[in-house]
Amino acid sequence: MKGTVGELGEFGLIRELTARLPSTPAVELGPGDDAAVVAAPDQRVVATTDILLEGRHFRRDWSTAYDVGRKAAAQNLADVAAMGAVPTALLLGLVVPADLPATWPVELMDGIRDECHVAGAAVVGGDVVRGDVITVAITALGDLRGKDAVTRSGAKPGDVVAVTGWLGWSAAGHAVLSRGFRSPRAFVEAHRRPEPPYHAGPAAAELGATSMTDVSDGLVADLGHIAEASEVRIDLKAADFDVPAQMSDIGQAVGVDPLQWVLSGGEDHAIVATFPPEVKLPARWRVIGEVGRAGGKPQVTVDGAPWDTAGGWDHFGEQ
Numbered sequence: 001m002k003g004t005v006g007e008l009g010e011f012g013l014i015r016e017l018t019a020r021l022p023s024t025p026a027v028e029l030g031p032g033d034d035a036a037v038v039a040a041p042d043q044r045v046v047a048t049t050d051i052l053l054e055g056r057h058f059r060r061d062w063s064t065a066y067d068v069g070r071k072a073a074a075q076n077l078a079d080v081a082a083m084g085a086v087p088t089a090l091l092l093g094l095v096v097p098a099d100l101p102a103t104w105p106v107e108l109m110d111g112i113r114d115e116c117h118v119a120g121a122a123v124v125g126g127d128v129v130r131g132d133v134i135t136v137a138i139t140a141l142g143d144l145r146g147k148d149a150v151t152r153s154g155a156k157p158g159d160v161v162a163v164t165g166w167l168g169w170s171a172a173g174h175a176v177l178s179r180g181f182r183s184p185r186a187f188v189e190a191h192r193r194p195e196p197p198y199h200a201g202p203a204a205a206e207l208g209a210t211s212m213t214d215v216s217d218g219l220v221a222d223l224g225h226i227a228e229a230s231e232v233r234i235d236l237k238a239a240d241f242d243v244p245a246q247m248s249d250i251g252q253a254v255g256v257d258p259l260q261w262v263l264s265g266g267e268d269h270a271i272v273a274t275f276p277p278e279v280k281l282p283a284r285w286r287v288i289g290e291v292g293r294a295g296g297k298p299q300v301t302v303d304g305a306p307w308d309t310a311g312g313w314d315h316f317g318e319q
């Protein structure tokens with residue numbers, strides 16, 4: 001495709017974007033009208049939104065448009081899964097400058113479409129606006145299939161804490177990229193394209209998870225939200241985390257303790273949940289700690305002590 005977004009124009013761009021979407025029988029009415037119509041057999045809908053901003057969440061010299069699309073969709077679809085729901089639909093709000101090559105938003109859409117396919121969802125609409133900074137604002141919807149949502153507030157003292165998915169890989173990849181390197185590839189790829197374990201969300205709900213969240217900001221920070229909402233203490237054991245040898249090598253090379261990435265690196269969208277101790281967890285779940293009584297202050301401890309550095313990303317913090 002030749003030319004810029006400005007040359008295509010608003011409706012030319014919308015045509016190019018929507019032309020790339022498969023027809024999906026589950027969606028009653030897709031893009032093209034004032035709004036979409038999505039079936040909700042459950043009569044409730046799980047809804048969530050997250051923004052990716054150029055410079056803050058991605059760099060065009062680090063990630064392709066396709067990568068950004070995969071990541072933007074993943075970040076939202078993981079939130080749906082973390083409620084115990086199955087992702088169904090997604091809407092894309094897109095801000096782009098007029099001089100952006102038209103291939104960029106088109107490849108972004110390919111990435112979003114493909115990540116939706118992984119999670120079983122469909123793109124049902126969106127909006128495009130001209131602006132100075134590329135902004136990808138996604139809203140995702142999901143289906144609870146008649147079950148209760150798994151919130152952040154149900155953890156009970158005595159529960160076990162378990163996680164599935166990657167931890168620290170995206171942060172290690174970010175450390176590599178921000179020092180001007182492009183390898184080790186596995187970590188750089190993890191930063192560009194997280195792989196949330198979508199099916200683990202609804203599976204955890206079926207197993208009887210008492211609380212759940214995805215790890216977007218960092219494990220300690222995100223478990224901190226569970227500790228606060230559930231009014232409990234969460235105790236983690238560092239020895240329960242395996243730090244891959246290659247991650248340790250990167251840590252050595254850049255002078256960072258890799259446990260920092262595992263415990264407070266975000267953007268891998270692992271799923272972490274609490275379960276009653278009698279629940280038999282499938283092998284994909286790693287038990288990493290337990291829930292205790294808050295004793296005054298809900299908090300997350302590591303090996304018995306409060307985690308003393310930042311537990312994760314804060315958009316207004318010092319990074």
Ligand SMILES: Nc1ncnc2c1ncn2[C@@H]1O[C@H](COP(=O)(O)OP(=O)(O)OP(=O)(O)O)[C@@H](O)[C@H]1O
Pocket residue numbers: 049050075079216217
């Ligand atoms: N501008 C806002 N208006 C209303 N609610 C908001 C706003 N920003 C965040 N929230 C709500 O606050 C809660 C926490 O938001 P947060 O973005 O930290 O969660 P998250 O989307 O799971 O994490 P992340 O954005 O790191 O992926 C969510 O329920 C979210 O809907």
Ligand SMILES: Cc1ncc(C[n+]2csc(CCOP(=O)(O)O)c2C)c(N)n1
Pocket residue numbers: 050051055056057058059075174216217265266267313
């Ligand atoms: C260019 C660039 N610089 C820094 C980072 C790291 N980063 C940005 S946002 C975020 C937390 C999740 O965001 P949110 O809370 O908005 O979901 C992290 C770890 C990046 N990805 N790209």
Ligand SMILES: [Mg+2]
Pocket residue numbers: 049050
């Ligand atoms: Mg959010």
Ligand SMILES: [Mg+2]
Pocket residue numbers: 078079082213214215216
């Ligand atoms: Mg989340």
Ligand SMILES: [Mg+2]
Pocket residue numbers: 216217313
């Ligand atoms: Mg966040």
